[in-house]
Structure formats: C-alpha cells, structure tokens
Amino acid sequence: MSLFLSYLLPGIPYGCAYALMAVGLVLTYRASGVFNLAFGAQAFVSAVIFSIALHDGWPGWAAFVVAVLLASPALGLAMERLLFRYTRAAGPLVKLVPALGLLIAIPAVTQMLVGTATRLPSSLVLQPWKVYFHLASTPVSGEELSTTVITVAVVAAFALVLRSSGLGLRMRAVVESPRMAELSGVRADRTSAAAWVLSSLLAGLAGVLLAPMYSTVASSNFTALLVAAIAAAAIGSFASLPLTLVGAIGLGIAQQLLAGYLPSGTILSSGLRPAFPFVVLAIALVAGRSLRSAEVRDPLASCDPPVHAFRAPARMTEVAVGSRAFTTLAVGMLVATTLVLVPGNWEFVFTLGVVLSIIFLSITLLTGMGGQISLGQAAFAGAGAFTAGQLAMHSVPVLGAILLAGVLAAALGAVVALPALRLGGIAVGLLTLSFALLATNVLFLYPWAGNGATGLTVPRPTLGPISFAGNGAFFWLSLVFLVVLAGAVKLVQWGTTGQELAALRGSERGSAAIGIDVRRLRVVAFTVSAAIAGIGGALYASLQQSVSVNDFNYQFSLVYVVVVAAVGVYSVGGAIEAGVLYAVLMQLTSTLSSRFSSLLALVFAVVALTYVRHSEGVVAYAKAWVLDRAEQLTRHLQAPPLRSAGAPGMPAGSGTARAQDGHPASVRDRADHPEVGAGGVTAGRSESQDLHATPRSHG
Amino acid sequence: MTGARSDTTAQGDVRSLLELRGVEASYGPYRALFGVTFSVPEGSAVALVGSNGAGKSTVARVVSGLVRAKVGTIRFAGHDVTRWPAWRIARAGLAHAPEGRSVFASLTVEENLILAARALGGRPPSGALDRAFSTFGQLAARRHQLAGTLSGGEQRMLSLAKVLAVPQRLLVVDEASFGLSPAVVDEVFDTLRMIRATGTSLLVVEQHLDRVLSMSDRAVVLVRGRVAAEGTVADVEPAIERLLPAHPQWSA
Helix, strand or coil: CHHHHHHHCCHHHHHHHHHHHHHHHHHHHHHHCCCCCCHHHHHHHHHHHHHHHHHCCCCHHHHHHHHHHHHHHHHHHHHHHHCHHHHCCCCHHHHHHHHHHHHHHHHHHHHHHHCCCCCCCCCCCCCCCCEEEEECCEEEEHHHHHHHHHHHHHHHHHHHHHHHCCHHHHHHHHHHCHHHHHHCCCCHHHHHHHHHHHHHHHHHHHHHHHHHHCCCCCHHHHHHHHHHHHHHHHHCCCCCHHHHHHHHHHHHHHHHHHHHHCCCCCHHHHHHHHHHHHHHHHHHHHHCCCCCCCCCCCCCHHHCCCCCCCCCCCCCHHHHHHHHHHHHHHHHHHHHHHHHHCCHHHHHHHHHHHHHHHHHHHHHHHHHHCCCCCCCHHHHHHHHHHHHHHHHHCCCCHHHHHHHHHHHHHHHHHHHHHHHCCCCCHHHHHHHHHHHHHHHHCHHHCCCCCCCCCCEECCCCEECCEECCCHHHHHHHHHHHHHHHHHHHHHHHHCHHHHHHHHHHHCHHHHHHCCCCHHHHHHHHHHHHHHHHHHHHHHHHHHHCEECHHHHCHHHHHHHHHHHHHHCCCCHHHHHHHHHHHHHHHHHHCCCCHHHCCHHHHHHHHHHHHHHCCCCCHHHHHHHHHHHHHHHHHHHHHCCCCCCCCCCCCHHHHHHHHHHCCCCCCHHHHHHCCCCCCCCCCHHHHCCEEHHHCCCCCC | CCCCCCCCCCCCCCCEEEEEEEEEEEECCEEEEEEEEEEEECCCEEEEECCCCCCHHHHHHHHHCCCCCCEEEEEECCEECCCCCHHHHHHCCEEEECCCCCCCCCCEHHHHHHHHHHHHHCCCCHHHHHHHHHHCHHHHHCCCCEHHHCCHHHHHHHHHHHHHHCCCCEEEEECCCCCCCHHHHHHHHHHHHHHHHCCCEEEEECCCHHHHHHHCCEEEEEECCEEEEEEEHHHHHHHHHHHCCCCHHHCC
C-alpha cells in the first residue's frame, strides 16, 4: 500500500501542472475557437525569464511579477490582437497554422535572444527540495506542496470568476458569434482579449512551477507537457473546468504508477510513460463528444466581405502563355544547373528538395484538397523510411522496397483514419499528432522498426544494370517519382474524387447531403496521402543512406504543415515550391552558429503568421499578384482605353459589361485597381462592383 | 391603427430617432447601398420593403453597426453613430434581431436572456426575466434547454423576448417571419405590436407586405440599393404597387 502511495503521490504535482495548462487551453478554445498549440512555448518563455531574472540576482517576487504577471499576459494579448482576432470566423486550418507557427517561432526567437546555454531551473518557493512532512511515509517536498496548493487555488479562483462575473457566459457567446454578441451589447474584442490574457497568465504560472521538475529549461519539455494538457482538456470535453482538473491529476498519477509498476529497462516502460498521454488523448477524442459536432457557424458571417475563390482566376491568353513559359524555363534551368553546374553538395540539396516535395504532396492532397488536418505526416514518412530500411536489410531490391514502403504507409494511414472518422477539423489534427508522438516515442524505437537512435542503413537503389548510387542518378530517379506522383495528384484533383474532396473541404454535412460517402472518402484521402508520404520517406532514407527516428521526429510533422501552408497548400506547384525552397534555405542556414540554427524554422513560422491574411499561401499570393500586374500591363499596352461601363447614375451594369468585353478579370484585380475600367465614374466609387449585378445575394 | 405620432413629417425632423443620410455600403468589392437616406421618427413603426437583394438586410446591418457605412452618416438618439462599434450602438438602445437564426444555439434559453440583460442593463434587473417569461409561456417551460434545440418560431420569440426583458428605444427586425408557419407569423406580429406598445420604435424588414404595412405608420421602398419611395404608408402604397412585382402569395 505504501509502495502504491509512494508512486501515486508524486504524480499529483505533475497532474496539477498539466491542469494549469489544460485550463488555459480550454479558456482560449472557448473564447476564440483557437486551439492554442503555442501554449507550451508561452510557458517556456516565462520559465526562461524567471530563471534569468533569479540568476541575475533579482528578488523572487520581482522575477515572478515580470515573468508571470507581465510578460506572459503581454505575449498572449499580442497574439490575440495581432493574429487570432482575425481568425474568429475562419476555418480550423486558418486557426491552426498561425498557432503552429508560434509554437515553432517563439522558442526559436527565445533561443536567438538568450542563447543556447543550458539553463538550470529556478524554483518559485524558497526551499524546493526541503521535505516538509511525510504523507503515508512518502516525503512531500516544498516544490510538490506549492505546485499542488497553487494549482487548486488558481483553478478554483478561475472557475469562480468565470461563473460570477458572467465572463464565462460572454466567452461562450463570443465564440459562437462575435457579431451577435455585439448586438447583445457584449464587447467581443474585450472578451476574447480577456480570455487570452487570463489563459496566458496560467501558461506563465505553469511554466514557472514546472521548470524545476526537469533538469534544464528546454522548450521540448514544455511541448511534451502540452500534449498531456490537451489530453486532460479532452477528458473535460474542452468545456468543463472541474473535469479537466480531475483528468489532469488522474493523468499525472497514472503516469507515475506506470513508471513504478512496469518492468524497468524495456522500451515498453521507457516508451509508454511519455506515450501514455497520447493514448489517453486518442481515447478521449474518439470516445468523447468533445469536438465532434463543432460545425456551428456564425449566422452573421455574411457580414464579412465574401472570400475569393482559391481556384486561380482565368488569365488572359498572353499572360497564361507567358507564365507557363517562365515556369518551364525556371524548372528546366533548375534541373540543368543541378546536373551540370552546381557543386556536389548542392546536387544533394536539390535532390533533397525533390524528395521533400514528394512528402509535401501528401499534405497538398489531404489538407489542401480535402481540408483534413494531419499533424502526423512525418510519422507516415518515417514508417515508409523504416519499412524500406528493414526490407533492404532482408535483401529486397531497394526500388521495390520503396514501393512497398508506400503500401505499408498506406495501410497505416487507413488504420489512423478509422478512429478519425467521427471527428472533424482540429480533432483529426490532434489525433494524428498523438499518433505521431506514439510513433516517435515508442514504435520507431523497436529494433524491428526504426531501431532507436542508431537507426538503419538504406542503400541507394539499382535497376538492372543501372545504378542510382551517384547523386546525379538519384536526382533523376527522385525526379521521376515526383513527376509521376505529382501527375497522379493532379489527375485526382481534376477527377471526380478531387471534386468530392473539394466538397468535403467546404462542408462535410453538405457533402453527405449530395450523396458523397464522406467516411469512405476520408479513408481514401488518408490512405493515398500516407502512401505518398511513405514513398517520400523511403526516398529520403535512400538519399541519406541512413535513417533514424530523429529524422522523423513528431516536430517535423508540425514544421511540414507550417511550411506547406505558408507557401501554398492548395496546389501541386505549392508543394514543389515548398520542398525546394525548404531544402535550399536549410542548406543556406546550415552554416550558422547553433544559436541561430532555428532561423529556417523561424522564417517559415513568421510566414505562417501571414496565413491569417493570405490563406492561399504567401508564394501563391505573390504569384497571383505578379500575374495580376502582368495582365494589367498587357491590357494597357494592347488596348485603347476601355469604353465607359455605364453612366454615373447607373453603375449597375459595370461588372457584367466588363466581363462581356472578353477580358474577365479576377475580383482582386478590380478591387485593387479601380482605375481599370473606371470609365466616366469617379474613381472612388467605381472601384466597387455593384452587388446587384451579381447573382450573389446579400439581401 | 396609426399612432398619435403618425403625422410626424419627413426626414431631418428633430424628433427622428434614427436618421440615415447618403449611406453607402459594400461587401468587399460588391456594393450594396448607393446613398440611402431616410429616417425613423420617435415612436413610429417603419416598414422597409423591397425585393430580394435590394439591400434591406444591409440597411439593418449598417444601422446596428455590423457593416460599416463607407459614406454618409447615421444618427441614432441624438448621436452620430456612424463609426460606433455594434456593442456601443446596442447599449445606446438599438436592438437588432437579425435574419435567420438569431439566438445563441449553444446557450440555454435563460442564458440567452441573461447575456443580453447583463450587457445592456448592467446587473440583470430582477424583473427582466420574469417579464419575458410571463409573456412567452412556452419559453419559460424550456428555460434550461439549449436555444439551438428550439423550433424556428420559438427561436424567433426568444430573440424578441430579449427586447421585452430589457426595453430598447428602437428594434430593427430583419425578416421576422422568414420560414415560419402562418400561425406563428401572426404570433410574431402580435409580439411586435406588443413591443411597440411598450414605447419601442420599430424598423421592420419584411416580405409579407400586407401584414407589415398594416402595422406601420411609414414605409421605405428600396430598389437596387437606393430609396425609391418614402413616406406614410398611404402615400407610398401606389409606389409599392408600381415598383415591386406582384406576388400573389403575399397578398393573402
């Protein structure tokens, strides 16, 4: 019994720290619909500030005020004001990508500012390791005691404030419809800002309380912590604070019990303890009713300007031909320089770009086309890589092993898709994330899979007399794979399945209503996407000639999504641009000192923050911008001034009149360039297209 | 039918509760309103009519601050509210029951009322909920039910009950009878009359012409984002006959 208690009691402070984070997550989720994955990063920042301040000789209370009461809420407020208040009416992907970007960017910036020196944690309490008393002959330290007491007090205080001030009620109203809340006299902006400030306060507190539980202050500790917090929040259905608290403490205790009772020294014991929260999260997501039916739309969303279509607008013939010629030339030059001009290591870099493009294609298919969020693509790629490695060890030809890797990854994709069928939006992302964490922490460590940190060797393939051992030859091989797979994805996009996926992205219920088998479609999307990722992963392994679990760490899954979304997730071209760009930038930043090693991730993370405004991706946006300008210039050069579209009193026909001129321009073109086709109407007024001339009804 | 103030004259009158002057609005590149000018005199009921897509809902949204007027001014209760955020206009006494679902589906019936009562009237006035529930018996029976589970008619009643709970100066109703059965439509119009009797002025966007005109003092006809006619119901009726295509199912 006392053995049991000696395992159980130390779990309570862990659980309390989970609870602080979980309550903060629930708070922002309830108030803004954003699943703030950057929460762990916020906790990390507070822990670093606290630790630096104490080591600089600040008194404890001053360090606490700065780190927890000032810095963390300020960070949260900035995040809400600058980013997340614009995502209220947006879909789950638009809400998720900036949060992922922050999760990557915040530790990167912190590292650049304060350096990579190992930082020892400082405790909030004066004598953290002093044993105050024994509970059932288990020593209780100051650290454990203070964490537990503070957590219970703070969570109780939050629950009380939310209930009695009506803030909780206002938050629930604002997240359903900020506009309708405003009609009821609620200040929606202030309400969601308050929620972000309060939840960030919890993040900071959790960071400072938790830091001493680890030997150093490292951002990865806090990210791992975040998953436990998400699991606890899922137990509370992302709504109930008491259930979240109970779930978090239960989780902390269960982890300690597992650590105590499982046979030590096996992968099961060393792996299951960190993997446990993911298992719990998966079960809570699938079994709970938490995030399943979250398709409540803001009834007043039509107050916003209509979003423009992601499909590229039809271009003028001259511009379309010109841009195609430019693309062909650019690709041709890139291939030619890779094979002829560049030094050997750049040959490798471009080949890596091609291989990454293949992995990124899996995200284009699943997320861009089907709207399904996956945070586990690196795990599918890893599964492919290790399959190829194992098969090659058993003397299967490498080329065949690469194809079989795709088959196995596909099967894995289908298995992951099955429990995700009842879930939607962000919940699918969390489930795939928990799969990725399970893969990195447990599955890939087994000798029959990834063989732990040692990894596997994967030779370059041969095909009959042709050997792909040289970098140049391997470049051709991966290019063939890319062309075939990109062509396949394009065919899917143009075909019936592509249209069904587009419908699924728009609305799952709507798709079901027009007779699409949504479940089957999602399984197909996950399976095909995992197959592509698997083949990409296998090629990656063969390119590197050795592969280990570190190549497919779960964090890569997050980075992949951020990179592809930032560049352009809706087109096949976007995946290829993202792959090449990522590989090239990785090479360029590889010579930087370790302090700036995360500069690359930071670049893409910052770009991801612009996702709120340009959800088609920054590169896709820039391309459209350039083509718009080119069209405008062409029209200017070749055409006499356009005739007046309508008399000043009757601008109603202007929109359609221009379309009949044979130059259908995109909506963006008209909005940005009132002077085009302005005719006799004063410029300020003619910039707008008459609503009544379009079939769109805004009543 | 016509109230004591029905003789109140044209726009610009000092007793105008709400006044729009040259209001233009658009959704991104799509323009919806082209210089809309009209007013709602204090204590009156004004019908805002027009075909689908004429801009009626946009007028309602511009008035309540949901959509910004690009050009023009909006005055409400003596203030220039053109640049005010929606919550501030709401607290100044302008209630807007939007088209379609106009209650918080994820809150209970009671929470819907408490939210409005707290935000608009400070602490919930003790009588507010009782007032609303005594008028709407069927809502009282469902006070702890999620508003999203109510029928369309009950949801509409709940959105009007908010105005009864905390009396407002002007109620803007957008398509009050949209998607409701004839019996429920009668109930909605009875409720609107009741709300007006408490001293709240009305601006009613409606497709049932006969019903809305019979309870209004004045009417504004909107065609393609412009005011085509405005005046007392009797003055405007010929213009309505002329401007709006006949819809036999409405003149029942």
